[in-house]
Amino acid sequence: MRSETLEQILKVITVAAQRYNQGDGIDHSYQYGVSRVSQEYGIRYQTIGDACRRRLGLKHIGEFKAMLKASFEGDTNKLRDVLLSKTSRFYHDRINDFFSKFTNIRATTEVEEKEPDTFVPYTVKLRKRDSDVLIALAQLSGGQPEEILLEASVEAIKDRMKKAVNKL
DSSP states (O other): OOHHHHHHHHHHHHHHHHHHHTTOOHHHHHHHHHHHHHHHHTOOHHHHHHHHHGGGTOSSHHHHHHHHHHHHTTOOHHHHHHHHHTSOGGGHHHHHHHHHTHHHHHHOOOOOOOOOOOOOOOOOOOOHHHHHHHHHHHHHHTOOHHHHHHHHHHHHHHHHHHHHHHHO
């Protein structure tokens, strides 16, 4: 699982916890969390929902919702353990830190309303050999080629911008 996917799942948990604390049921809280995160990242609702189920090795979303509800009611062990088992050890400190602060997240009653980022679509063409490398990388990392290309492009654009500004 990529770090961005992990962050998206943790954000769903955070937003859903806030809604649950306001009195919404687990289903609505989960749906609201997925919706907000999909808007924030500019990706489909289904992609975020998939991260909360398939990427965690769950058979159906009800399993995730049950762990969410248990977490909101004080037992974070199952959800934390699933995340730890499905991520690289390099992310374990992030996960443990998140759940150690989870009581503060549960205590938050206001949901931050902010405008999601606006995205501009671009169409790109890759040489066949570059496309093959991208597909192989996606398979090795368990990600999607489009997400990897987006992430790499944004990093490259930011690096070029820094270089251009430094030349001024």
